[in-house]
Amino acid sequence: MRKVSVVIVNYNVKDLILISLRTLFQYHPNTDLEVIVVDNDSKDGSPEAIAHEFPQVKLIANKFNAGFPAGNNQGFKIATGDYIFMLNPDTEFLENSIDPMVDYLEGHSEAWLVAPKLLNTDGTLQQSYWRYPTLTSVFCESFYMRFLLKKKNYKDKDPNEVFYGETFSGAALFFRKELIDRIGMLDETMFWIEDVEFCWRANHNNYLCYYFPKTKIYHHIGQSAKKNYNISLSNQNYNKIKFFRKHHSKFATFLIVCITLIHVIAKTIVFGLLSPFKEVYYLKFKAYLYTYPRIFNPPNGIT
Incomplete structure (x- = not known):
């Protein structure tokens, strides 16, 4: 069995990462694992708890929140496995989810990246695969018309069968380490869309990505995001x-800016009206105010 480097970036979700590590080691006792955790300056005791319970884990404790893509890249740089599992x-x-993914890549030379089936906490299927963002899809997502996006969300595919896909959730991406040598690491300026952009570069260079539902993993989605709405919502x-600026025309980028601006203004008004009734609405109202000026000049990385 080839060595696998599991890279996890943590930010203030101590209880969840301990469960993740416990189940990782529980179900993979015979797999050659190198586990790397990059902690982004958590204040909940995560680094201490991980070091105490899992001394075999390589722990990088940042003194600042480097963000998800930069944190993963830190792990990639020291990874020694033949495969990387970004988790x-x-x-x-x-x-045991890792061994079947290794076996699939070993038997399919055209495949360079696979994404396992993700489940919500209640056991239902989690949407974790999409076609690339388009003007139409961004518009529909911004104005509550997701029901028109059946094609984007691969509703034409059987979620129980392996299929080629354009982009997958960065919650669980398993790929040959050599892929990084071919296309580069995660783009650290693409915080929150780094997984889509990474898959874009892989597929467009003919290093194909596949949905692999022959194994499944729970993803208790969005817990880190709740810690800071300014960062997550913006x-x-x-x-x-940023994605359109890198991969599409200036005119397409201009249209995306317009769509985003209208969306943020609408959200600011709605949450501003609701803010007296619930703290979460007030926090989201402040987050959209924070977002507004950054639409015109999106920062590179996390701010």
């Missing part, structure tokens, strides 16, 4: 602008 700290294993909104 969120809010994942939980139900079975990046969710202007990340597509």
Whole structure:
């Protein structure tokens, strides 16, 4: 069995990452694992808890929040495995998931990256595969018309069968380490859309990505995002602008800016009106105010 480097970036989700690590080691006792955790200056005791319970884990404790792509790149740089498993700290294993993915890549030379089936906490299927962002998809997502995006969300595919896909959730991406040598690491300026952009570069260079539902993993989604709405909501909104700026025309980018601006203004008004009734609405109102000026000049990386 080839060595696998599991890279996890953690930020203030101590209880969840401990579950993730426990189930990782529980279900893979005979797999040659190198586990690397990059902690982004958590204040909840995560580094200490991980070091105490899992001394075999290589722990990088940052003194600042480097963000998800930069944190992963730190792990990639020291990884020594033949394969890399980029994994969120809010994942939980139900079975040996790594060995089947290794076997698939070993038997399919055209495949360079696979993404396992992700399940919500209640056991339902989690949407974790998409076609590339387009003007139409960004518009529909911004204005509550997701029901029109059946093609984007691969509703024409059987989620129980392996299929080629354009982009997958960065919560769990398993790929040949050599892929990094071929296309580079995660783009650290693409915080919150780095997984989409990474898959774009892989597929466009003919290093194909596949959905691999022959194994499944829980993904208790969005726990880190709740810690800082300024970061999560702002990046969710202007990340597509950065993606279009890198991979599309100036005119397409201009249209995305316009769509995003209208969306953020609308959200600011709605949450501003709701803010007296619930703290979470007030926090989101402040986050959209924070986002507004950054639409025109999205920062590189996390701010």
